[in-house]
Amino acid sequence: DAKTTQPPSMDCAEGRAANLPCNHSTISGNEYVYWYRQIHSQGPQYIIHGLKNNETNEMASLIITEDRKSSTLILPHATLRDTAVYYCIVRVRNDYKLSFGAGTTVTVRA
Amino acid sequence: ETGVTQSPTHLIKTRGQQVTLRCSSQSGHNTVSWYQQALGQGPQFIFQYYREEENGRGNFPPRFSGLQFPNYSSELNVNALELDDSALYLCASSLEGAARTDTQYFGPGTRLTVL
Numbered sequence: 001d002a003k004t005t006q007p008p009s010m011d012c013a014e015g016r017a018a019n020l021p022c023n024h025s026t027i028s029g030n031e032y033v034y035w036y037r038q039i040h041s042q043g044p045q046y047i048i049h050g051l052k053n054n055e056t057n058e059m060a061s062l063i064i065t066e067d068r069k070s071s072t073l074i075l076p077h078a079t080l081r082d083t084a085v086y087y088c089i090v091r092v093r094n095d096y097k098l099s100f101g102a103g104t105t106v107t108v109r110a
Numbered sequence: 111e112t113g114v115t116q117s118p119t120h121l122i123k124t125r126g127q128q129v130t131l132r133c134s135s136q137s138g139h140n141t142v143s144w145y146q147q148a149l150g151q152g153p154q155f156i157f158q159y160y161r162e163e164e165n166g167r168g169n170f171p172p173r174f175s176g177l178q179f180p181n182y183s184s185e186l187n188v189n190a191l192e193l194d195d196s197a198l199y200l201c202a203s204s205l206e207g208a209a210r211t212d213t214q215y216f217g218p219g220t221r222l223t224v225l
Contacts, residue, residue, distance in 0.1 A: 034213075036216075041198070041219075041221075042218055042219070043114075043200050043202075043216035043217050043218045043219050044153065044200070044202075044216045045216070046213055046214070046215055046216075049213065087152060093212060094212065096143065096158040096160075096165050096166035097143065097155035097158065097166060097168065098143075098145075098153070098155065098202075098214060099155070100145075100152030100153045100154070101152055102151070102152060103152060
């Protein structure tokens with residue numbers, strides 16, 4: 001019952017912005033968009049989440065379209081340490097679980 | 111602020127044995143969720159504990175059980191281990207309740223190998 005669609009992989013150049021797309025065309029009004037990433041063999045790391053407004057923190061920016069059917073995670077200046085699997089998850093705020101899909105494997109190249 | 115910790119980091123067991131994995135939640139958090147991640151797949155939700163009771167459960171058999179203690183730490187117990195139980199087991203903590211933030215923060219995981 002995957003609620004999000006992400007490209008399986010993408011490459012980006014070190015120092016450039018990385019734009020990671022996510023489609024969530026069936027998102028409900030009370031569902032948030034969460035992003036996590038997982039560096040090889042480590043636990044997932046929380047990045048950012050949002051409901052309908054764009055959000056920014058020290059790690060990334062989240063741009064959600066006006067119809068909320070898609071979003072983009074932006075890593076402003078990718079480094080080699082940003083190489084990871086990135087997961088886009090839609091979740092009702094008080095739902096007890098996170099439903100992970102396959103994610104996008106992002107490789108940052110020097 | 112102390113992050114989520116898990117022990118042990120690696121574990122090898124034999125089919126049919128029982129295993130206990132441990133998790134200490136991030137300071138200030140009162141809820142613990144457990145996930146199983148098979149090789150090459152995304153994490154799958156096992157269950158969540160809040161106020162020392164199971165608060166929700168994924169599609170896992172009863173031989174997967176858990177506990178939460180008054181200090182909010184938690185254990186995951188798996189009985190009658192099967193080869194397919196080989197995975198990375200992840201614990202995540204969050205703050206639920208009136209002052210909820212409910213963003214889940216993950217520990218480093220325990221790698222379980224069943225032979």
